[in-house]
Amino acid sequence: MPALVCGTVGALLMMVVWQFGILPGFIKHNLSFSCWCSAVGLPVGALTIMFWRPKGLMFVDRMCINQFDVRMKAEGILNIGAVLSSSKSFLVMFDESYAERLWCVFELSAFLKAQQGRVGDKLPNVQIKPLLLGLVAGSVVVCVLALGVFAVFNPFDNVIVMWSMLLLFVLAEGIFVVHAFRRYFRSLEHTLQQLRDFQLQNAFCWCCSVNHINPANGQPVPVCDREIVRQCVTSWFGAEDKFNESVRSLLPQALMQQLGADAFPYKWILGSTAPIWWPFIDYLATYQASEEVS
Ligand SMILES: [Zn+2]
Structure with a gap:
């Protein structure tokens, strides 16, 4: 705006x-x-x-939690619940890998859980923005500007040539947008399925994927993120199973509410x-x- x-x-x-x-x-x-x-x-x-x-104010986990000092990193992660419960809204930058990543799923479900008591039955203020939206909106801006510039400044006197060129612009952009949204809805369906089958032990976590050896320097990774998440989950949700259940029921609902029918919001168009x-x-x-x- x-x-x-x-x-x-x-x-x-x-x-x-x-x-x-x-x-x-x-x-x-x-x-x-x-x-x-x-x-x-x-x-x-x-x-x-x-x-x-x-x-x-905005809290960006990767930047606001110390990534270099092990003690401070662990403290930051353990206290993330306090940050989530005092946040007014939660912004998800969504792409198809979202449901696979342990941290993303953990933070969103913890936010929903922390805010549940506060807002009653209504879903808390979660804004889910697909990364694709930026690409599509950017391409629409370029296309409409090119259309406008061509319509006003084109050197052709022949109306048929001019309208044919304009139609070509619209067609090219239309094909791009339709293709992008078809891919997006397929990935959304895939994500919803992943969330319905979610299990904490199967979610992607970087330290576990490299067997706790940092490939950059060959040193062991001192803290396993999955273990920290497990500790938080047990203290907030009571048990890991309850957390899995909460992810399976709350997250698809939050995702569908924002991403299903209103993928390219009217204000963005x-x-x-x-x-x-x-x-x-x-x-x-x-x-x-x-x-x-x-
Ligand atoms: Zn690990």
Whole structure:
């Protein structure tokens, strides 16, 4: 949203600047065309995405738990329950490996468990965002911008050629998006199945996968994550079986609620298609200025 607002404000400002007639344009149909709104909207939007810092505190396990000091790492992990129970929301960056990874499943189910008493029957505030959403939204932005730029600045006088090219853009993007979502729904189905059969002892854990010998330096890994998770699970859920049951019942429900019907939310569709207006602001600026001259 901030990128969209900043990009659009940048484009509108350039529209105002264009009216002063100080910027060079390019000639099409005997008119000097502005291209400044698109040229400014795109980099301003991209820079805002890269440098915008949202307010509010965030706990990122890998960064906030000491990964180098064994004692501090163990303390951080054992106290993660306190962090989870005082967190207002939980963000899952979802991909198809999510249900296989011990840490991901452990943290999400611990958060659901810790928040259950607080919110009653309603599911706690878990936001599940598929990583694919970023790729699809980014490709839609590029496609609609290319569409807009082509529609406004193309050099063809032949309407049939122009519309054929526009249709090709839409077709190429459509095929990409459909293919991406088909793959995504297949992986979601696979993930749900994995969660329904979840067992802590089978979940993927890095230290166990390398037999507790660090391949980088050949040294033994001093703490087994699975054992720490087992300790936490036993103290929070009573027994490992209860934790497995909780994962099998709560997680598919949380996942389906957000990822099933609303995989590409309406707000994201609006946001990623909105940059199509930037080239048309150029169009508006050009004709606004030419009317003032005539
Ligand atoms: Zn291990």
